[in-house]
Amino acid sequence: MFGNGLKANVARDGRLINVFGSPVAGLTDARLGTPTISADFARRRAAADLKVSPRTATASRPTGATRTTTFSNGDRALLVIFQTVGGPRLAWQTLGFPDGQRLFLQIVDAKNGRVMFGISLTDADNDLAWDTGRMPQGWPATGPQPDWARMAPAEFTATSAVTTNVYGVG
Numbered sequence: 001m002f003g004n005g006l007k008a009n010v011a012r013d014g015r016l017i018n019v020f021g022s023p024v025a026g027l028t029d030a031r032l033g034t035p036t037i038s039a040d041f042a043r044r045r046a047a048a049d050l051k052v053s054p055r056t057a058t059a060s061r062p063t064g065a066t067r068t069t070t071f072s073n074g075d076r077a078l079l080v081i082f083q084t085v086g087g088p089r090l091a092w093q094t095l096g097f098p099d100g101q102r103l104f105l106q107i108v109d110a111k112n113g114r115v116m117f118g119i120s121l122t123d124a125d126n127d128l129a130w131d132t133g134r135m136p137q138g139w140p141a142t143g144p145q146p147d148w149a150r151m152a153p154a155e156f157t158a159t160s161a162v163t164t165n166v167y168g169v170g
Contacts, residue, residue: 035110039069039077042092
């Protein structure tokens with residue numbers, strides 16, 4: 001189940017502390033059926049949704065109930081259940097670098113190939129935070145720095161900043 005389920009915190013002595021999450025009732029393999037598209041088709045469809053040509057790769061033999069498939073370029077795909085407004089759908093969860101640079105996690109409907117969800121895991125952001133070795137042109141590398149340059153910890157640089165972009169269907 002992608003993004004749903006129950007989680008519980010249990011004390012060392014076995015007492016249940018709390019239960020939280022968003023469970024989905026009535027899920028069965030028979031109800032969801034089997035995929036009509038392959039892991040490779042889902043990977044290619046995910047890349048096409050980002051308007052890039054997928055990198056050439058060969059697929060491993062699918063393993064386990066989730067048909068986990070790894071590709072020679074490092075991409076992965078596995079079957080998940082994805083909850084939609086219309087109910088649960090069997091889907092491929094793809095994880096890869098479709099353009100060779102940015103890492104994306106996407107959910108592709110395993111019946112019709114429609115991309116239902118996606119998130120960029122590595123979109124770089126160069127917001128106003130630099131270390132003193134990477135100050136913008138015109139700023140002195142030593143001496144007093146603007147307030148915004150001191151707000152970020154030393155290990156946070158313009159090249160290590162990350163934003164997360166989420167997209168999906170309603």
